[in-house]
Amino acid sequence: MGVQTADLANCLGWYQEFFDAEQKWELSRFSDLTLSRLPGIRKLIEVAIGDVRLHLFDRAGHNGRTANEDGFLFQHLCVQVATPQELVDRRRRWVEIYKSGRYSFARSEMPTEIVVDDDGVQSLYLLDVNGLEYELSYVPEGHR
Ligand SMILES: [Fe+2]
Structure with a gap:
């Protein structure tokens, strides 16, 4: 990508x-x-x-704007993590880095809480410095 x-x-x-x-x-x-x-x-x-x-x-000609969210776009990229704890750790790390002020962010939204679906899949959604969305996901062993 x-x-x-x-x-x-x-x-x-x-x-x-x-x-x-x-x-x-x-x-x-x-x-x-x-x-x-x-x-x-x-x-x-x-x-x-x-x-x-x-x-x-x-x-060179970047306009500094983020994409129109109502149209066609790669809405998020899903990256699997190995353990549920990693979701907790990454979320904490995201907030620490954001609060450090060392990077400029196109959007100022915080990561979501960690959500768990009926199958036990856990997900966390967060933005990179460009306002692009990632899903960090833990899929339990044996899950289809
Ligand atoms: Fe997804």
């Missing part, structure tokens, strides 16, 4: 600190195809969160 941001340092720092994202490689020269698809792209950094690879990049 590609994450378009207005401030790559702010974004990378937050992904490293919150998600323990590991920086894989970066690119600052792009193909004609990429330049035509993403005018103003300046730098792209691939990070890994477990098995998920994210491409964080910024654009």
